[in-house]
Amino acid sequence: MNSIDQIDIAGKKLLFRVDFNVPLEEGIITDDNRIKAAVPTIRYALDKGAAVILCAHLGKPKGKVVPELTLGPVAKRTGELLGVAVPLVPGVIDDQARMMAEILQPGQVVMLDNLRFNPEETGKTVEERGDFGKKLADLADIYVNDAFGVAHRENASVVDVPRYIKGECCAGFLLKRENEYLGDALADPKRPYVCVSGGAKVSSKLGILNNLLGKVDDIIIGGAMANTFLLAQGYGMGKSLVEKDLVQDALSIMEKAESMGSKLHLPVDFVYAKTHKAQSAEGVCKADSMPSDALALDIGPETIKNFVSVLSGAKTVVWNGPMGLFETTAFAKGSLDVCKAIAGLEDALTIVGGGDTDAVVHLMNLADKFSFISTGGGSFLEFLEGKELPAFTALKECMK
Missing domain, CATH: 3.40.50.1260 (Phosphoglycerate kinase, N-terminal domain)
Structure with missing residues (x-):
């Protein structure tokens, strides 16, 4: 499985699957840690001369457009953290999205609105997911998965895009670190x-x-x-x-x-x-x-x-x-x-996973005292069960 620093991304358009499912109260983000966690990979891509298309989900709109679950506040906060404008594409996959992707220049970023506004994103089978993954893949040259929080989900943006992307697939730094700590480090623990x-x-x-x-x-x-x-x-x-x-x-x-x-x-x-x-x-x-x-x-x-x-x-x-x-x-x-x-x-190697456990660590202000805090809940649990997560399987198969 390649990571983003192992492939040539200069001048390319990258479709980033990120986990920006952050808590909102009346349109205000109350915890932006998930956004901050993905910033290093996005910043790396921009510094290398790539154009970035971000895609994520928020909440459970169940395939319908729910105004309260728009990624507008997330796009705004992402732009603030990156120091660049991050326009929101309202339709996810429509003519406007295709046009914005087409004119996107190196060093620029756009964000598609909530993937789960489209029912095909969370389809349980290939048939239910339809061609949504292909439509996403057609927007870019390279696919980057940096969303460990949904790595256990067989969503179109996780497992189908790698099948259709015309260029390479890779893991972002966040996903790479999860694999290193939960996979490599625990394979032969002290x-x-x-x-x-x-x-x-x-x-x-x-x-x-x-x-x-x-x-x-x-x-x-x-x-x-x-x-x-x-x-x-x-x-x-x-x-x-x-x-x-x-x-x-x-x-x-x-x-x-x-x-x-x-x-x-x-x-x-x-x-x-x-x-x-x-x-x-x-x-x-x-x-x-x-x-x-x-x-x-x-x-x-x-x-x-x-x-x-x-x-x-x-x-x-x-x-x-x-x-x-x-x-x-x-x-x-x-x-x-x-x-x-x-x-x-x-x-000692100390690894924390799960939302409640993470909350305890941050309550104590001890996050910097742990070797690694996983960004996944269900993904973390399934990884520890010894399962290979769909996101990792998709990235590996993309390389064949």
């Missing part, structure tokens, strides 16, 4: 190698846990997903979130972990309250003594001590998912202390 998995559901992490068994030395499980493992051990979890239908899967993972050399670490105590809306904790209990009318909302002090101890000697850490309801201060300590422990590791 040990001890620790996976920290949290969040709400075991169901979303089953593939990851099964794939990492035998590959990692330790697996730390926190958050509500730990409840299902404890339920599988016969503990009453009160009114805590559990997935009863996955108890057998949890038992299987625990059994396989022991036989495959990966040590599983579960909470031994919890901070609890009677409702998710509680602003203060009602107490701390042992994992086997959860009050019948309460919910586990954070890992307890003994668990924090245990988890930090496991992390203290780690040389490679992959973290996805908070340890509790970190959005509420009373239930944030577990997530924040785990974050501090990972951030404080010296000479």
